[in-house]
Amino acid sequence: MAQVKNTYQFEDLLEKHQLKKTGARLRVLSMMYAKNTATSQPDLESVMHDIDRVTLYRILNVFEEKGIIHKVFDLNGTANYAVCSSGCHEHHHHDEHLHFNCTACKGVFCLNELSLPAINLPEGFQASGFTLYASGLCPKCNKMQ
Amino acid sequence: MAQVKNTYQFEDLLEKHQLKKTGARLRVLSMMYAKNTATSQPDLESVMHDIDRVTLYRILNVFEEKGIIHKVFDLNGTANYAVCSSGCHEHHHHDEHLHFNCTACKGVFCLNELSLPAINLPEGFQASGFTLYASGLCPKCNKMQ
DNA sequence: TAGTAAATGCAATCGTGTTGCATTAGTGTT
């Protein structure tokens, strides 16, 4: 299950990153921390009708800059966001784990427990980051066939 | 370098997949086979002004269905396409290699020579495909700093 | 060469991403 926190902890989180404590930001945080899958902006919009989509867009952007969440693309190429596990700082992410895209429920899962094996790139290529994607069926969809 | 072919071989390729031999399709094939990086639809449009965008869109789609090319997303989430190395068939791709996104020139490289190490997924997850992404500098951009 | 299905072109729409600017609201200070 995801790492559930309460409102006070979210306020502390915002304060730590020198972000003003607004209702929209707290609601986005509580939604993202409650889920065990990544969240797209359309996901947020479908729930928070009263918040402008540009506001949500900017909240996601600033959270990513601050190292609170990280971006991962789903099978359609749309951005999804998930809370960073640990060790992520402003403009410095360490989310090199496996991202599982469920082809049935479209859920995007961060499998933090799986670290990536070392990769030897061909001569000349210089990598700054890796991401491993897998697609298939998540546990829930797998059971339902 | 990429696998260059001539027009007759492209015609054979189309015939093999029961696709009509049209000028647009042959031109798309020759462009994609001549490059060593993946090609986006905007790439094609910038060269083939006389072909309608929707036609290009449908050509890319049918080529992917037939297992001639495979789709890979760049850092912006836009679809790029690259010719399949081998073993890909209709609705059945085997392009489990590393995809390198150059942050400078935006090129997307298929590093076929790098096969992926075996991955053990957590209980319940059933994967049908893997893709490893790396971002950084390609050889050319690396030299130019 | 005529008939048929496939492929194309065009117009239109959708969805996500992005910017500018005026207004509002959070925060530290008086």
Added chain:
DNA sequence: AACACTAATGCAACACGATTGCATTTACTA
């Protein structure tokens, strides 16, 4: 508690890739 200042929000507008419907044209086949 009121003030001032800056950050955050809402709204309008735009960018651009993705996607569909439909009429027309083209490639193949009989």
